[in-house]
Each structure stands twice: as structure tokens, then as C-alpha cells.
Amino acid sequence: MLGFRGASRYYSDHYKEGFALECAAIKKVREKMGLVNLKVMVPFCRTVKEGKQVVELMEKNGLKKGANGLEIYTMVEIPSNVILAEEFAKVFDGFSIGSNDLTQLTLGIDRDSEIMGKLFDENDRAVKRMIAMAIRSANKTKTKIGLCGQAPSDFPEFARFLVEEEIDSISFNPDALLQGIENINKAEESHATFGLAESSN
Numbered sequence: 730m731l732g733f734r735g736a737s738r739y740y741s742d743h744y745k746e747g748f749a750l751e752c753a754a755i756k757k758v759r760e761k762m763g764l765v766n767l768k769v770m771v772p773f774c775r776t777v778k779e780g781k782q783v784v785e786l787m788e789k790n791g792l793k794k795g796a797n798g799l800e801i802y803t804m805v806e807i808p809s810n811v812i813l814a815e816e817f818a819k820v821f822d823g824f825s826i827g828s829n830d831l832t833q834l835t836l837g838i839d840r841d842s843e844i845m846g847k848l849f850d851e852n853d854r855a856v857k858r859m860i861a862m863a864i865r866s867a868n869k870t871k872t873k874i875g876l877c878g879q880a881p882s883d884f885p886e887f888a889r890f891l892v893e894e895e896i897d898s899i900s901f902n903p904d905a906l907l908q909g910i911e912n913i914n915k916a917e918e919s920h921a922t923f924g925l926a927e928s929s930n
Contacts, residue, residue: 734772735775739786768800769800770803771804772827776809784820802825805825807831810824810863815870818866824873825876826875831860836848857890864895874898875897877900881901882906882912888913888915892917
């Protein structure tokens with residue numbers, strides 16, 4: 730989970746050629762197939778410097794940020810992404826919070842560990858505070874931010890928390906989509922009602 734993964738692979742001599750092929754595939758989808766709404770997501774980007782390296786390398790491989798509307802996002806799944814969110818916002822067009830990885834790295838619990846599994850909790854106060862910090866920083870810099878993970882579909886209160894923090898979007902696995910939409914609708918209704926009650930006091 731903490732090894733040779735994510736952004737660090739892309740500029741490494743061990744994988745540069747593979748990343749060039751990935752860029753060529755994205756270029757083909759956007760330019761030859763005409764699917765210019767395709768965005769690129771850079772996972773597990775540990776530092777701002779690393780983010781800049783990947784964006785520069787993408788440009789060398791024919792994917793220039795902003796060209797033909799190309800947007801480059803990064804995952805927010807490492808505490809450094811949250812702490813330096815305003816700096817990452819200068820490098821990337823948007824964020825997607827990876828709640829599973831952010832939970833394991835905030836709490837120091839391997840998400841695949843059977844022994845430690847009971848302590849893995851996206852509803853933990855520390856994790857929710859990290860998520861709230863990321864959303865607030867993104868809203869401050871007017872950077873798009875969403876979340877991918879099971880928590881909003883599994884826990885209605887988690888969906889409400891995200892709505893109250895004013896997240897832009899939430900993505901779900903297909904099997905969790907309907908439950909997730911129901912949870913978000915309830916959260917938005919509750920949030921709107923609460924807002925009206927506050928304004929009338």
C-alpha cells in the first residue's frame with residue numbers, strides 16, 4: 730500500500746515508457762475518438778514537486794494542461810495533500826478525495842489488514858476533520874473537489890457531513906449508486922431545512 734505506486738512511477742526510469750503509453754492512449758481517446766470530456770486523475774501524489782513533475786512529463790507526452798480543455802486532477806489520499814491543498818491547487822485543476830487511502834494513512838491502519846480491520850473507520854473524527862479541511866481549502870481556492878469511496882452509501886450521516894461541508898461531487902460504485910443517491914437526497918433536504926430554520930431565527 731505504501732510502495733512503488735501512483736505519481737512516483739510516472740517519472741521513474743522503471744516505468745517512464747509505460748507512462749508514455751498511458752498518455753498516448755489518453756491522447757487517442759481525446760483527439761481521435763473525440764471524447765474531450767475525459768479528465769486525467771493522478772493518484773497518490775506525495776508532494777507538490779512530484780505533481781509538477783508529472784504535469785510537465787504529461788506535456789512532453791502530448792497532454793498539455795488546458796489544451797483542448799484538458800483538465801488534470803489529483804487524488805487527495807495522503808495527509809500532505811490535505812495540509813498543502815492550496816499549493817496542490819496551483820498545480821491541478823481539481824481534487825478527488827480517496828477516503829479509503831486517506832483513512833488508512835490518517836489512522837495508520839492498513840486497509841487490507843484483517844487483524845486491524847475493526848479500527849478502520851471513515852467516520853473517525855480525525856478522518857472527517859481531514860476531509861473537511863480538504864473541502865474548505867478547495868472551496869477557498871475555487872478548485873473542484875469530489876469524493877470516491879463507500880462511506881456516503883454505507884452511512885447516511887457521512888453523506889450529510891459531505892453535503893454540509895459543500896463538496897462538489899460524490900462518486901459511487903455501481904452497486905452502491907441508488908443507496909448513495911438516496912442518502913445524498915436526504916442529506917440535502919435536511920441541510921436545506923436546517924438552513925431555513927437558521928435564517929428564520
